[in-house]
Amino acid sequence: MKHLPLAALAVLAMAATACGSGFEDKPAAAPQSSGPASLRILIASSGDPETAAVKQAADAWAKASGNQATVTPAQDIHQQLGQAFAGGTPPDVFYVDASRFADYASVGALEPYGDKISNPDDFYPSLRTTFTRDGTFYCAPKDFSTLALIVNDGLWKKAGLAASDVPTTWEQLTAVAGKLKAKGITPLAIGDTRDRIGAFMVQAGGWITSADGKQATGDSPENLKALEYVKTLLKDKLAEYPKQLGASWAGEAFGKGKAAMTIEGNWIKGALKADYPDIKYTAHPLPAGAKQGTLSFTNCWGIAAKSTNKTAAIAFVEAMTKADQQLTFAKAFGVMPSRQSAKDAYVKEFPTDTAFVDGAAYAQGPVNAAKMDSVLADFDAGLQQLTTQDPKALLARLQKNTQSALGD
Amino acid sequence: MRRSRVRDDVTGWLFVAPVVVILGVFLLLPILMAMWVSLTSWNGQGSPFKSGVPFVGLDNYGRLFTRDDLARENFMISIRNNAYYVAIVVPLQTALALGLALIVNSRLLKGKSFFRSAFYFPSVTSSVAVSVVFLFIFSNSGALTQLLGFFGIQGPQWFSDARGVIHLLLGMDTPPAALAGAGPFGLSWWEWLSGPSVAMCAIIALVVWTTSGTFMLMFLAALQDIPVTLEEAAVLDGAGRWQRFRYVTLPMLRPTMFLVLTLGLIGTWQVFDQIYVMSQGAPAKTTLTPAFLSYRTAFRDFDYGAGTAISFVLFLIIVLLTLFQRRVMRERRG
Numbered sequence: 001m002k003h004l005p006l007a008a009l010a011v012l013a014m015a016a017t018a019c020g021s022g023f024e025d026k027p028a029a030a031p032q033s034s035g036p037a038s039l040r041i042l043i044a045s046s047g048d049p050e051t052a053a054v055k056q057a058a059d060a061w062a063k064a065s066g067n068q069a070t071v072t073p074a075q076d077i078h079q080q081l082g083q084a085f086a087g088g089t090p091p092d093v094f095y096v097d098a099s100r101f102a103d104y105a106s107v108g109a110l111e112p113y114g115d116k117i118s119n120p121d122d123f124y125p126s127l128r129t130t131f132t133r134d135g136t137f138y139c140a141p142k143d144f145s146t147l148a149l150i151v152n153d154g155l156w157k158k159a160g161l162a163a164s165d166v167p168t169t170w171e172q173l174t175a176v177a178g179k180l181k182a183k184g185i186t187p188l189a190i191g192d193t194r195d196r197i198g199a200f201m202v203q204a205g206g207w208i209t210s211a212d213g214k215q216a217t218g219d220s221p222e223n224l225k226a227l228e229y230v231k232t233l234l235k236d237k238l239a240e241y242p243k244q245l246g247a248s249w250a251g252e253a254f255g256k257g258k259a260a261m262t263i264e265g266n267w268i269k270g271a272l273k274a275d276y277p278d279i280k281y282t283a284h285p286l287p288a289g290a291k292q293g294t295l296s297f298t299n300c301w302g303i304a305a306k307s308t309n310k311t312a313a314i315a316f317v318e319a320m321t322k323a324d325q326q327l328t329f330a331k332a333f334g335v336m337p338s339r340q341s342a343k344d345a346y347v348k349e350f351p352t353d354t355a356f357v358d359g360a361a362y363a364q365g366p367v368n369a370a371k372m373d374s375v376l377a378d379f380d381a382g383l384q385q386l387t388t389q390d391p392k393a394l395l396a397r398l399q400k401n402t403q404s405a406l407g408d
Numbered sequence: 409m410r411r412s413r414v415r416d417d418v419t420g421w422l423f424v425a426p427v428v429v430i431l432g433v434f435l436l437l438p439i440l441m442a443m444w445v446s447l448t449s450w451n452g453q454g455s456p457f458k459s460g461v462p463f464v465g466l467d468n469y470g471r472l473f474t475r476d477d478l479a480r481e482n483f484m485i486s487i488r489n490n491a492y493y494v495a496i497v498v499p500l501q502t503a504l505a506l507g508l509a510l511i512v513n514s515r516l517l518k519g520k521s522f523f524r525s526a527f528y529f530p531s532v533t534s535s536v537a538v539s540v541v542f543l544f545i546f547s548n549s550g551a552l553t554q555l556l557g558f559f560g561i562q563g564p565q566w567f568s569d570a571r572g573v574i575h576l577l578l579g580m581d582t583p584p585a586a587l588a589g590a591g592p593f594g595l596s597w598w599e600w601l602s603g604p605s606v607a608m609c610a611i612i613a614l615v616v617w618t619t620s621g622t623f624m625l626m627f628l629a630a631l632q633d634i635p636v637t638l639e640e641a642a643v644l645d646g647a648g649r650w651q652r653f654r655y656v657t658l659p660m661l662r663p664t665m666f667l668v669l670t671l672g673l674i675g676t677w678q679v680f681d682q683i684y685v686m687s688q689g690a691p692a693k694t695t696l697t698p699a700f701l702s703y704r705t706a707f708r709d710f711d712y713g714a715g716t717a718i719s720f721v722l723f724l725i726i727v728l729l730t731l732f733q734r735r736v737m738r739e740r741r742g
Binding site: 078082083085088103243246374378382388401404 | 452453482548549565581690691692693704710711
């Protein structure tokens with residue numbers, strides 16, 4: 001009877017195989033159900049206003065189309081999606097963050113439906129590129145944000161500066177920051193990640209990868225120029241990271257009046273309105289280096305490759321990305337419509353947002369390549385210590401890691 | 409006679425069958441499945457047990473040690489961080505727990521049950537809640553910084569300070585030439601010898617504070633088990649306070665000490681929730697730990713094979729260290 005444990009193990013192994021077959025995939029093309037569909041929609045909501053607005057829109061669509069739509073706000077959408085994909089029962093429709101798009105698309109989790117949406121060329125070209133992989137336009141951009149230079153009007157006046165002093169080039173930025181510094185005001189609060197400092201790289205004419213996301217271009221002279229410029233700003237205390245100003249992000253430092261300028265996206269409007277309603281500010285295009293440049297951030301409406309309700313899901317996304325619907329969302333939670341046809345109506349509604357909307361023309365989206373998350377996190381760790389590190393070594397490291405992630 | 413023994417065996421196995429099944433399904437089976445995943449490059453789509461999943465053998469493990477890339481560097485950094493973390497937390501929390509237990513056990517103390525509950529309180533509070541409170545205490549405008557400021561000390565920016573404390577104590581920013589070169593596994597000696605970062609120290613303080621309550625209870629139970637007669641005998645023999653503690657109390661506490669050290673070792677190598685809530689590995693990866701790295705590799709990079717491989721290496725480290733510790737303590741007894 002010594003072998004009983006072994007026997008038990010054998011039984012277990014058999015059970016494992018049985019379980020394994022239970023996990024077995026359905027045939028490659030997921031069977032499509034007919035009749036009214038019941039869509040499950042997972043969103044990474046920015047807060048209650050967004051959840052309510054999406055729920056309302058989904059209900060309206062469901063009623064009009066005779067389907068059902070259940071909207072669930074996610075706690076941690078990356079983790080929840082990761083688990084759902086592994087489990088084989090992902091939600092039908094979900095938000096896909098642009099920085100994660102390549103990861104999802106590369107493992108075949110996304111249905112490439114982009115061109116089935118009506119008038120796909122109406123989406124801003126930079127956003128379409130963000131959600132294109134190997135020439136296929138995968139999913140419809142939900143909305144977008146860009147970075148702009150936010151100026152605290154009160155501190156600006158206090159330093160004796162006029163509206164015409166708002167910098168439009170790097171040289172002007174350095175000059176005006178020097179004037180602010182002389183008055184004892186911290187000139188610029190800037191986030192310590194590639195999502196802010198990367199804008200300088202774009203302005204210098206560089207970026208982390210080539211346009212198609214296939215080649216590493218980290219150690220270019222353009223990027224070096226950008227990092228060296230930012231390093232000078234930081235060293236001369238013309239710019240400070242939010243943590244040095246006792247804030248968790250640059251918007252908080254700006255809201256507390258600790259810096260005269262910051263580089264943030266249009267989400268700062270909502271944050272300032274909620275937490276620092278008294279602050280007066282204006283948004284301007286980012287100062288140009290060799291060229292005009294900013295970063296864009298966006299989500300798309302992902303449809304699961306394993307969804308059994310793809311037709312209904314596409315119809316749902318179609319309804320959500322209509323110009324009118326996007327304007328409703330814009331009013332509810334302050335995002336910018338991803339369709340160019342909605343631009344005029346948006347600018348009319350929010351005239352102070354011109355700087356953000358115009359950024360779409362020259363914005364660079366997040367790195368569009370798979371397995372880059374840890375590489376970029378490593379680059380961010382380097383940027384956090386930019387003042388003490390050699391920009392050249394940082395970029396060489398970025399280049400090496402990117403190459404190994406891209407496998408070239 | 410023989411037949412009845414067989415029958416006894418079968419009956420025995422029948423009786424333990426429910427436990428065997430439950431342990432098998434919920435413990436052994438998932439471990440075996442995870443072990444399989446660690447040998448593949450499964451990307452998280454569909455089942456890891458179907459035929460198309462690429463089998464890579466021990467590549468995921470080899471990558472952690474041999475290939476010169478980011479994955480190995482992150483892993484080695486996480487091992488370094490966690491090693492410093494364990495080396496500080498385990499002795500500190502054990503000493504603190506023992507100290508608290510001695511205080512609560514002392515006959516002179518009034519309001520024992522109050523102190524017992526007070527000391528135990530941090531342990532029963534949710535670690536996430538405690539972590540969030542500590543985030544406030546250690547924030548740049550938080551209570552601790554203000555308290556230090558009251559005494560004229562300019563406190564560090566706790567959660568954004570990536571400098572290692574050993575580097576700080578030595579007052580060096582750049583490595584001396586002898587240490588700048590590459591050390592084992594791709595990290596330079598200078599990086600290996602950084603010590604925990606300032607940010608990690610804040611987490612260390614939190615963990616010591618929260619866990620020592622639980623271990624205090626264990627020490628307290630053991631202390632109350634020591635017969636009073638032993639101590640009285642020692643007093644009669646003319647032993648002083650320190651001698652009584654050193655030669656009577658401590659030897660009697662040895663089994664509990666082993667338990668506390670082992671639990672502490674296992675718990676600290678697996679630290680995850682504090683990291684997840686407070687820092688996610690920032691600043692500059694100095695609070696990255698293998699448990700968190702394993703989670704991030706699997707669920708963010710969709711590299712489930714490498715993620716599970718990390719957790720198995722972590723498991724191995726814990727087992728080896730526990731065996732080592734057992735041997736050391738046994739030798740001292742012999």
